Amino acid sequence: MPFKRKALAKEPAPKKVLKEEPKKDLDEEGEGKSGKTFELLRGFRDILPEDQGRWNLVRDTIRSIAESYSFDRIDLPILERSDLFQRTIGKGTDIVEKEMYVFTDPSNRSVALRPEATASAARAYISHGMIERPQPVKMWYLGPMFRHDRPQAGRYRQFYQAGFESFGVAEPIVDAQLIVIGHQIFKSLGLDVKVEINSIGTSECRAAYLTELVAYFRQHRNKLSEDDKRRLQKNPLRMLDSKEEVTRELLQSAPQILDWLDETSKEHFMKVLEFLEEVEVSYQLNPYLVRGLDYYSHTVFEFTLQEDVGDLSQSALGGGGRYDGLVEILGGRPTPACGFALGIERIVRALEAKGVNPPERPPALVFFAQLGDAARRVGLKLFEEFRQAGVSVAEAFGKNALKGQLEAANRMGVRLTLILGQKEVLDGTIIIRDMESGAQEIVDVKKVVGLVKKKLLHEEGVALQSQTPVVEA
RNA sequence: GUGCCUAUGGUGUAACGGUUAGCACAUCAGUUUGUGGUACUGAUAGCGAGGGUUCGACUCCCUCUAGGCACCCCA
Numbered sequence: 001m002p003f004k005r006k007a008l009a010k011e012p013a014p015k016k017v018l019k020e021e022p023k024k025d026l027d028e029e030g031e032g033k034s035g036k037t038f039e040l041l042r043g044f045r046d047i048l049p050e051d052q053g054r055w056n057l058v059r060d061t062i063r064s065i066a067e068s069y070s071f072d073r074i075d076l077p078i079l080e081r082s083d084l085f086q087r088t089i090g091k092g093t094d095i096v097e098k099e100m101y102v103f104t105d106p107s108n109r110s111v112a113l114r115p116e117a118t119a120s121a122a123r124a125y126i127s128h129g130m131i132e133r134p135q136p137v138k139m140w141y142l143g144p145m146f147r148h149d150r151p152q153a154g155r156y157r158q159f160y161q162a163g164f165e166s167f168g169v170a171e172p173i174v175d176a177q178l179i180v181i182g183h184q185i186f187k188s189l190g191l192d193v194k195v196e197i198n199s200i201g202t203s204e205c206r207a208a209y210l211t212e213l214v215a216y217f218r219q220h221r222n223k224l225s226e227d228d229k230r231r232l233q234k235n236p237l238r239m240l241d242s243k244e245e246v247t248r249e250l251l252q253s254a255p256q257i258l259d260w261l262d263e264t265s266k267e268h269f270m271k272v273l274e275f276l277e278e279v280e281v282s283y284q285l286n287p288y289l290v291r292g293l294d295y296y297s298h299t300v301f302e303f304t305l306q307e308d309v310g311d312l313s314q315s316a317l318g319g320g321g322r323y324d325g326l327v328e329i330l331g332g333r334p335t336p337a338c339g340f341a342l343g344i345e346r347i348v349r350a351l352e353a354k355g356v357n358p359p360e361r362p363p364a365l366v367f368f369a370q371l372g373d374a375a376r377r378v379g380l381k382l383f384e385e386f387r388q389a390g391v392s393v394a395e396a397f398g399k400n401a402l403k404g405q406l407e408a409a410n411r412m413g414v415r416l417t418l419i420l421g422q423k424e425v426l427d428g429t430i431i432i433r434d435m436e437s438g439a440q441e442i443v444d445v446k447k448v449v450g451l452v453k454k455k456l457l458h459e460e461g462v463a464l465q466s467q468t469p470v471v472e473a
Numbered sequence: 474g475u476g477c478c479u480a481u482g483g484u485g486u487a488a489c490g491g492u493u494a495g496c497a498c499a500u501c502a503g504u505u506u507g508u509g510g511u512a513c514u515g516a517u518a519g520c521g522a523g524g525g526u527u528c529g530a531c532u533c534c535c536u537c538u539a540g541g542c543a544c545c546c547c548a
Contacts, residue, residue, distance in 0.1 A: 012490080094474095147546090
């Protein structure tokens with residue numbers, strides 16, 4: 001299974017290369033050409049079959065809730081022009097400054113693997129003239145994002161986000177509905193999350209506030225850590241969610257952003273809160289909550305894991321807010337908008353910690369045991385008939401002995417096993433074995449599908465799989 | 474990106490500066506003929522990579538790679 005590199009190394013002996021060695025990059029050196037296997041790129045991972053149950057649960061839940069709130073799915077490209085993100089997320093942010101996968105593509109364009117999708121959604125809104133559609137335009141997405149950060153549990157370089165974006169309406173009810181949707185998703189997943197909320201106002205009142213905040217911290221500059229000194233200069237709003245003990249104490253008597261909101265911002269925020277109370281979504285005001293992306297304004301919120309499940313360090317499962325200026329930044333007509341994103345890995349992880357482990361797929365209902373090639377041929381046709389009848393069939397083509405096949409059937413926990421040997425092929429029959437009782441019945445192979453279906457329905461009325469294709473999330 | 478911790482078959486683990494690196498689970502094959510769940514037998518498979526110290530390294534040191542924790546930051 002693991003791809004052995006040895007095999008590669010044995011290929012045509014490398015011709016004697018002229019003196020100058022090829023540049024020793026990581027491919028040559030770091031991973032070691034004599035090494036045996038290819039390792040995953042750091043921060044990248046496989047989502048294995050055994051994890052798919054949880055992933056499906058999360059994906060399905062998100063999709064069904066999105067649909068029930070009449071959000072439309074949008075799929076956005078993974079690669080975008082890199083300036084899209086520089087313009088929107090903010091040049092000074094870490095995401096853009098040091099975490100973005102930026103490179104020049106073969107046509108000499110600077111492109112980036114998307115670190116998030118809100119900018120793309122806004123771009124799509126503009127480039128497809130969605131402003132001409134009935135507003136709000138509500139869209140959701142789910143897909144991989146890329147940030148070159150140092151990996152940690154619940155933090156990967158390729159990670160999945162689901163997001164909800166609502167464009168075109170400035171009403172506070174939009175903010176509230178988005179929060180409700182996020183809250184609903186966690187609720188139906190059985191996760192206890194806390195909604196933290198704050199308002200960072202418009203860029204104007206925020207600017208005024210920041211002047212004040214910076215002035216305040218300047219007085220205590222000597223007490224600040226190096227990190228915080230840097231923050232104070234680079235992104236003073238970030239002082240609010242500093243983890244430094246000293247800073248947090250200083251914050252107690254620091255100016256509060258809520259006091260600096262203009263009347264409209266204040267009113268907007270109050271209304272959002274009122275709506276939340278109306279639908280009984282409990283929230284927690286957090287005057288220190290800010291967001292890491294530059295485009296936010298007014299309402300900002302975050303969903304954090306309530307319960308202490310194990311030692312889950314990454315407790316923020318999602319977050320978002322209003323970004324009224326974003327569309328304009330990208331050259332569109334001024335358009336209010338609001339949205340949020342969820343970190344799928346973190347949600348899946350929280351479910352895992354809670355012991356939620358749904359099966360990746362429903363187990364097969366019947367097992368097909370075959371003896372000999374003639375039987376295999378017949379079997380291959382039977383599979384299709386069973387599939388059309390909505391009966392899932394498993395087999396173990398790797399095994400020839402009946403014993404081994406029954407063993408496999410048993411392990412899979414099927415209810416019925418069909419046995420087809422030389423004799424049956426000649427007679428046009430097939431054996432149906434009930435795995436529980438061991439009772440066997442020889443039946444006409446032409447009628448087997450109908451009989452099996454009847455048996456399955458009869459015994460406890462097993463739900464046959466629906467034939468509607470499962471839509472990928 | 475910074476600091477710290479870790480790295481043994483597919484998985485979980487044991488041991489030792491020097492014999493064939495042990496165990497469990499899993500996998501595969503058998504325990505006479507075309508019939509499962511238990512039991513028994515056997516097989517496959519490992520010291521993350523590279524360098525150094527040493528007579529000798531899986532074991533000590535360094536580098537790299539990967540994982541984890543905290544920070545930066547963020548979902």
